Amino acid sequence: MALCHTPTACGGTVSGVTMLSEEGVSRIFDMQYEGPDLNLLSPQKFGMGFALNPGCGPYRRECGWGGWGGSLAIINLDAQMSFGYVMNPMIGGDVDTRRHRLVSAVYDALMA
Numbered sequence: 001m002a003l004c005h006t007p008t009a010c011g012g013t014v015s016g017v018t019m020l021s022e023e024g025v026s027r028i029f030d031m032q033y034e035g036p037d038l039n040l041l042s043p044q045k046f047g048m049g050f051a052l053n054p055g056c057g058p059y060r061r062e063c064g065w066g067g068w069g070g071s072l073a074i075i076n077l078d079a080q081m082s083f084g085y086v087m088n089p090m091i092g093g094d095v096d097t098r099r100h101r102l103v104s105a106v107y108d109a110l111m112a
Contacts, residue, residue: 008082009080011025033045047063
């Protein structure tokens with residue numbers, strides 16, 4: 001999952017190959033909705049196709065989404081980093097806290 005998001009995290013270009021325009025990548029951050037998510041029962045910010053700042057880190061240009069059971073994708077343009085976590089087996093609901101520990105470790109490494 002992280003590999004699939006690498007072009008987005010790197011502004012559209014990876015290893016000299018442009019897969020997305022910089023303008024297209026920047027449109028992700030055009031706010032489409034900010035307010036309560038009636039399904040998740042929490043406040044959310046949505047851009048074009050992604051939640052904005054899903055890792056709640058100190059980065060302005062960060063997007064991604066999580067899934068049932070704890071899966072998570074984070075795309076961080078400021079750090080040019082993508083993070084993906086999927087698990088097997090899935091623990092029902094959002095009780096799987098492994099992703100929180102992994103995201104904390106990633107941010108700790110970025111801030112070091």
